[in-house]
Amino acid sequence: MKIVFSKPSIPTSGALVVGVLANRRLTPSAKQIDHRTRGALIRAMKSSRFKGNKDQVLALVAPAGSRLDRVVAVGLGKAESLTEKNLVELGGVIYANLAMTGSGTAAVMTDEIKGCPVEAAEMAAALALGARLRSYRFDKYKTKLKAASKPSLKTLKVMCSGFNQAREAFNVSDKVADGVFLTRDLVTEPPNILYPETLAQQAKILAKLGIKVEVLGVSQMRRLGMGALLGVAQGSEREPKLVVMQWNGASKPAPKSGPGKPAGKRKSASPIAFIGKGVTFDTGGISLKPSNGMEEMKYDMGGSAVVIGLMKALAGRKAKVNAVGVVGLVENMPSGKAQRPSDIVTSMSGQTIEVLNTDAEGRLVLADALWYTKERFKPRFMIDLATLTGAIVIALGSEHAGLFSNDDELSGRITEAGKQIGEKVWRLPMGKAYDKMIQSQAADVQNISSGGRGAGSITAAQFLKRFVDDSPWAHIDIAGVAWGKQDSNVAPKGGTGFGVRLLDRLVANHYEGE
Ligand code: BES
Ligand code: MN
Ligand code: ZN
Numbered sequence: 407m408k409i410v411f412s413k414p415s416i417p418t419s420g421a422l423v424v425g426v427l428a429n430r431r432l433t434p435s436a437k438q439i440d441h442r443t444r445g446a447l448i449r450a451m452k453s454s455r456f457k458g459n460k461d462q463v464l465a466l467v468a469p470a471g472s473r474l475d476r477v478v479a480v481g482l483g484k485a486e487s488l489t490e491k492n493l494v495e496l497g498g499v500i501y502a503n504l505a506m507t508g509s510g511t512a513a514v515m516t517d518e519i520k521g522c523p524v525e526a527a528e529m530a531a532a533l534a535l536g537a538r539l540r541s542y543r544f545d546k547y548k549t550k551l552k553a554a555s556k557p558s559l560k561t562l563k564v565m566c567s568g569f570n571q572a573r574e575a576f577n578v579s580d581k582v583a584d585g586v587f588l589t590r591d592l593v594t595e596p597p598n599i600l601y602p603e604t605l606a607q608q609a610k611i612l613a614k615l616g617i618k619v620e621v622l623g624v625s626q627m628r629r630l631g632m633g634a635l636l637g638v639a640q641g642s643e644r645e646p647k648l649v650v651m652q653w654n655g656a657s658k659p660a661p662k663s664g665p666g667k668p669a670g671k672r673k674s675a676s677p678i679a680f681i682g683k684g685v686t687f688d689t690g691g692i693s694l695k696p697s698n699g700m701e702e703m704k705y706d707m708g709g710s711a712v713v714i715g716l717m718k719a720l721a722g723r724k725a726k727v728n729a730v731g732v733v734g735l736v737e738n739m740p741s742g743k744a745q746r747p748s749d750i751v752t753s754m755s756g757q758t759i760e761v762l763n764t765d766a767e768g769r770l771v772l773a774d775a776l777w778y779t780k781e782r783f784k785p786r787f788m789i790d791l792a793t794l795t796g797a798i799v800i801a802l803g804s805e806h807a808g809l810f811s812n813d814d815e816l817s818g819r820i821t822e823a824g825k826q827i828g829e830k831v832w833r834l835p836m837g838k839a840y841d842k843m844i845q846s847q848a849a850d851v852q853n854i855s856s857g858g859r860g861a862g863s864i865t866a867a868q869f870l871k872r873f874v875d876d877s878p879w880a881h882i883d884i885a886g887v888a889w890g891k892q893d894s895n896v897a898p899k900g901g902t903g904f905g906v907r908l909l910d911r912l913v914a915n916h917y918e919g920e
Contacts, residue, residue, distance in 0.1 A: 407501075407537070407538070407541050407557070407559060407560060407561070407562055408560065408561045408562070409534050409537065409538060409561075409562045409564065409576065409580075410561065410562070410563050410564070411530065411534075411563075411564050411565075411566070411569040411570070411572050411573040411576070412563055412564075412565055412569055413565060413566075413567065413569055414435065414515050414516075414517075414565040414566060414567065415565070416435075416438060416439060416442060416472075416515075417474070417511075417513045417563070418472075418473055418474070419473055419474065419475070419511070420474065420475055420509050420510060420511035420512055420513065421474065421475050421476045421477075421478060421504055421507065421509040421511070421512040421513070422439060422474050422476070422477050422478070422512070422513050422515065423477075423478045423479075423480060423500055423504070423512060423513065423514040423515065424436040424438075424439055424447075424477065424478075424479055424480070424515050425479075425480055425481075425482045425515075425516070425517065425519075426451070426456075426458040426464075426479045426480070426481055426482065427458050427481075427482050427483070427484065427485055427519070428457065428458050428459060428481070428482070428483050428484045429457065429458060430448075430451050430456070430457060430458050431458060432447070432448075433482070433515075433517045433519060434517045435515035435516075435517050436479060439472075439477055442471055442472055443466070443469040443470065443471040443472055443477065444470065444471050446466055446469045446470065446471070446477075447466065447469075447477060447479060450464060450466050450479075451464060451479070456479065456481065457481065458479075458481040458482065458483070459481045459483055460481055460482065460483035460492060460496075461480075461481060461495065461496060461499050461895070462480070462481035463478060463479070463480055463481070463499065463500075463503050464478070464479045465477070465478045465479075465503070465507075466478075466479075475507070475508070475509045476507065476509065478500070478503060478504065478512075480496060480499065480500060482496070482519070485519050485520065485521040485522040486521050486522065486523070488519070488522050488523065488524055488529075489523070489524065490524055490528065490532050490826070490827075491826060491827055491828045493524060493528075493529050493532035493533055493536065494532045494533070494535050494536035494539070494827070494828070494896060495536055495828065495895040495896060496533060496536060496895075497532060497533035497534060497535060497536020497537040497538075497539075497540070497896075498536040498537065498539060498540035498894075498895040498896040498897075499536075499540075499895055500512075500514060500533065500536070500537055501536070501537040501538075501540040501541055501559070501562070502540055502893070502895075504559050505541065505557040505558070505559045506557060506558060506559075507558060507559075508558050509558060509559060510558055510559065510560050510561065511559070511560065511561040511562075511563065512559060512561070512562050512563070513562075513563040513564075513565055514530075514533055514562065514563070514564050514565065515565045515566075516529045516530045516533065516564065516565065516566040517566075518567070525568075526566040526567060526568060526572075527566055527567075527568035527569070527571040527572040527575065528572075528575065529566065530564045530565070530566040530568075530569065530572035530576075531564075531572045531573075531575035531576040531579060532579075533564060534562065534564050534572075534576045534579075534580075535576065535579045535580070535582075535583060536895070536896055537562055538580060538583045539583055539586060539896040539897060540895065540896055540897065540898065541557070541559075542586075542587055542590055542897060542898060543557075543898070544590065544591065544594045544900060544901075547596075564576075578723045581719055581722030581723040582719040582722070582723060582906065582907055582910050584718060584719065584722050585715040585716055585717075585718040585719025585720075585722060585903075585906045585910070586715060586719070586903035586906045586907060587715075587903070588608075588711075588714065588715045588718050589708075589711040589712050589714065589715030589716075589901065589903040589905075589906050590711075590715075590897070590900065590901035590902070590903045591901070592605065592608060592707065592710075592711035592714065592715070592901075593704075593705045593707070593708050593711045593888060593889065593900075593901030593903075594705075594900055594901045595704075596704060597686050597687035597704045597737070600686055600704075600707070601644045601686045601687075601737055602639075602644055602645060602646050602647040602684070602686055602735035602736060602737060603644065603645060603647060605647070605649075605684060605686060605707060605710065605733075605735050606621045606647040606649050606735060608714065609621070609649045609651060609714050609717075609733070612651060612714070612717055612718055612721065615718065615721035615722060616653070616721055617651050617652065617653050617717055617718075617721050618651070618652040618653075618654075619649065619650070619651050619652075620649070620650040620651075621647050621648070621649050621650075622647065622648040622649075622650070623645060623647060624636065624639075624645055624646060626648075627646065627648055627774075630754055630774075630778065631752065631753075631754045631756075632648070632753070632754045632774040632778070633751040633752040633753055633754070633774075634751050634752075634753040634754070634759055634770040634771070634773045634774045635648070635734050635736060635770060635771045635773075635774040635775065636751075637745045637749065637751040637761060637770060638685075638691070638736045638738055638745070638764075638767040638770050638771055639736040639737065640743050640744060640745055641691055641692070641738070641739040641740055641741040641743055641744025641745065641764075642736070642737040642738070642739040642741070643739075643741075644686070644736075644737045646734070646735055646736040646737075647735045648732065648733070648734055648735070648774075648775065648778070649710075649714075649731075649732070649733045649735065650730070650731075650732050650782075651713075651714070651717045651730065651731040651732075651733075652677070652728075652729075652730050652731075653717055653720050653721045653725070653727070653728070653729045653730075653731075654677075654728045655720065655721070655724055655725050655726050655727050655728065655729070656675040656726055656727050656728045656918075656919075657726065658672070658673060658674050658675040658728075659673075659674050659675070659728075660674060660675065660676070660677050660728040660783075661674035661675075661676060661784075662674075675727075675728050676728070676783070676784060676785060676786050677727075677728040677729055677730045677783055677785050677786070678727065678728070678729050678730070678785055678786050678787055678789075678913070678917055679729070679730040679731075679732065679779050679783055679785035679786075679787070679788045679789070680712075680713045680716055680717075680729065680730070680731045680732070680788075680789050680790070680791070680909065681709075681713065681731075681732045681733070681734075681772065681775050681776055681779055681788055681789070681790040681791070682707075682709035682710035682711070682712060682713035682714070682731070682732070682733040682734070682775075682790065682791050682792070683706070683707070683708075683709035683710060683733075683734065683768040683771055683772055683790070683791070683792035683793065683794065684707040684709065684710030684711075684733045684734055684735035684736070684771070685703075685706040685707055685736055685737065685738050685767060685768055685771065685793075686704075686706070686707045686735060686736070686737050687703055687704055687706065687737050687738065687739075688703040688706040688738045688765070688767065688768075689703065689738055689739055689740060690738065690740075690764065690765035691738050691739065691740050691744050691745065691764030691765060691767060692740050692744050692745070692746055692747060692764045693747055693763045693764040693765040694740055694765075695765060702889065705793060705888050705889050705901065706738075706768070706793050707735070708791075708792075708793045708884055708888035708889070708901075709733075709768075709790065709791035709792040709793060709794075709884060709888075709905075710733035710734070710735060711901075711903075712791045712884070712888075712903070712904070712905035712906055712909070713731040713732070713733050713791060714731065714733065715903060715905075715906040716729075716731065716905070716906050716909050716910060717729065717731040719906055719910045720910065720913065723910075725910075725913055725914070725918055726918040726919050727913055727917050727918050729913070730779065730783050730785060732775050732778065732779045733775070734771040734772065734774065734775040736767075736771055738764070738765075738767045740764075744764065745761055745764055746761075746764070747761065747762055747763055747764060748760065748761070748762065749761045750848060750849045751770070753770075753773050753774055753777065753873065754773075754774045754777045754778060754781075755773070755774075755777040755872075755873055757773075757850040757851060757872065757873070758849040758850045758851075759773070759846075759849055759850065759851055759852070759853055760846040760847075760848050760849040760851070760852040760853070761852075761853050762852050762853060762854050763853060763854045766853045766854045766866070768792050768793070768794045768866075769792075769794065769853060769866055769869045769870055770853060772790055772792060772794075772870055772873070773869070773870065773872075773873040774873075775790075776788060776790060776870065776873045776874050776879075777873045777874075780874060780875060780877050784877075785877065786878070786917075787813065787816050787877065787878040787879065787880070788874060788877055788878070788879045788880075789816075789820070789879070789880045789881075789882065789909065790870065790879075790880075790881050790882070791881075791882045791884055791905050792881070792882075792883060792884065792885075793883075793884055793885040793888050794863070794866050794867075794881075794883045794885060795808075795862050795863040795866050795883055795885055796862070796885065797859070797861075797862030797863040797866075798862075798863040798883040798885050798886055799885050799886040801834070801863060802832055802886055803886055804886045804887050804890065804891070805830065805886075806830045806831055806832035806886075806887075807824075807829070807830070807831045807832070807882050807883060807884045807886065807887045807904065807905070808831070808832065808834055808863050808867075808882065808883035808886075809821065809831040809832060809833040809834065809880060809881070809882055809883075810833070810834055810836055810863075810864070810867035810870075810871075810880065810881040810882075810883070811833065811836075811879065811880035811881070812836070812871060812874070812876075812878065812879050813878040813879065813880065815878075816878050816879075816880050817833055817880055819912055819915065819916055820880055820882070820908070820909075820912055821833065822915070823908055823909075823911040823912040823915055824908050826911055826915075827907045827908060827911050828896070829887075829904050829905065829907060829908040831882060831908070834863065834864055834867070835864065836864060836867055836868060836871065840861055840864045840865055840868045841868045841871070841872075843855040843856055843857040843861070843865050843868070844856075844865055844868055844869055851869065851872055853869065863883055866883070867881050867883070882905065884904055884905055887902060887904040888901065888902060888904060888905075889901060889902065890902045
């Protein structure tokens with residue numbers, strides 16, 4: 407779908423979208439079209455339950471007095487409480503209501519609204535972003551799609567007085583949407599097509615945006631002593647990979663090795679780092695999962711997909727930040743070569759791990775990826791993303807991702823960014839008592855809790871914490887939010903891309919411009 411910006415003028419064909427505020431208060435454009443159609447809009451509202459509440463939609467097909475296919479009124483709710491997030495969601499709602507109607511073009515008219523904290527150009531850009539996000543499709547394997555099951559909507563015209571400004575703002579967020587789409591593509595791709603090597607190839611493509619991409623293979627990881635990651639991979643025919651992506655967009659270069667001087671005096675800017683779990687398929691290994699629902703484990707590389715999509719977003723919009731993305735890519739399979747429950751592996755950190763359950767594999771992959779990132783880059787902070795535990799789905803469903811951190815400031819900033827853009831996280835506690843639950847009899851640590859099924863997401867986070875030392879760190883468990891079972895306002899069901907916009911916003915809020 408093409409998205410264009412222009413100055414307001416009522417179109418003569420296609421669909422027209424206008425806003426209506428709570429209590430059926432018409433915006434200026436709504437008034438205009440109501441006049442043009444000799445009061446059809448007001449009559450239609452009065453004959454329906456449409457009140458102008460947030461996300462309500464009322465469509466008039468082929469209204470007399472115009473040659474438009476349809477006029478669509480969308481509810482804005484109360485002017486004072488309209489936020490950027492609401493408008494992005496509304497853009498998604500507009501797209502969803504228009505995509506399949508038969509109209510090829512739609513014009514959305516936005517107005518400066520009294521009492522609304524968001525100005526018209528921002529409003530236009532936010533609506534456009536929402537529409538773009540909702541327009542995502544993954545139908546490359548559908549060979550028999552009829553035209554009637556494909557979207558008719560080809561062009562979305564967003565109209566507002568400051569349309570140049572709106573276009574500029576959208577051009578930035580459009581790059582972020584590119585990152586979100588890449589994440590969704592990767593998460594949706596089936597595991598016979600997307601495995602460590604091919605996922606690494608996808609990351610390599612980012613080099614054309616100016617990202618430095620390195621791919622480490624088994625022998626390099628062996629030399630580095632990554633016994634935890636390699637242990638997970640050893641049951642699979644597919645070779646594991648570790649991908650390192652660097653985007654150096656800050657005006658100060660990234661340091662060669664670690665920060666020496668205090669921040670203000672440095673000629674270089676230490677990077678921030680994002681680490682992703684990339685289990686391209688999780689059978690559970692020898693601790694085999696039941697077959698019911700196992701197909702879901704194709705998205706167990708969701709964390710890595712977010713990191714790759716985020717790097718694409720940051721580079722695409724030329725973010726003024728030095729950022730590192732590291733993803734550990736493995737396939738967790740049972741076989742004659744697979745690791746066994748009770749195996750003891752030695753991680754890159756030197757800590758030994760007793761693998762009591764081969765299905766708690768994500769933390770093993772992350773243990774080495776986190777340690778590697780910390781040692782090599784000495785980042786300002788590390789944030790890892792992982793579809794790590796079923797327990798987080800039980801605790802938070804798909805409403806919030808789980809957040810765990812050793813740093814209140816970082817954790818607060820992530821939470822805040824999430825509220826702003828509508829990818830919510832909820833922080834859970836950590837502490838010594840939970841750490842005790844992963845004390846091993848035979849090794850330095852064990853990969854599952856001895857406390858039965860209690861606090862499963864927290865003990866997983868405690869495990870990760872042992873591999874970050876004192877670095878500021880946050881872990882986001884996205885097992886419940888990476889895949890949507892239903893459409894949301896900004897994403898059709900399937901891969902959500904949750905995390906890309908969240909972390910892009912975190913960076914924009916706090917870590918650019920050094
Ligand atoms: N990949 C799963 C977690 C998961 C569950 C992701 C549901 C997405 C949806 C993870 O590797 C796993 O198997 N975790 C186990 C841990 C247990 C063995 C301690 C779990 O949650 O059951
Ligand atoms: Mn598992
Ligand atoms: Zn897993």
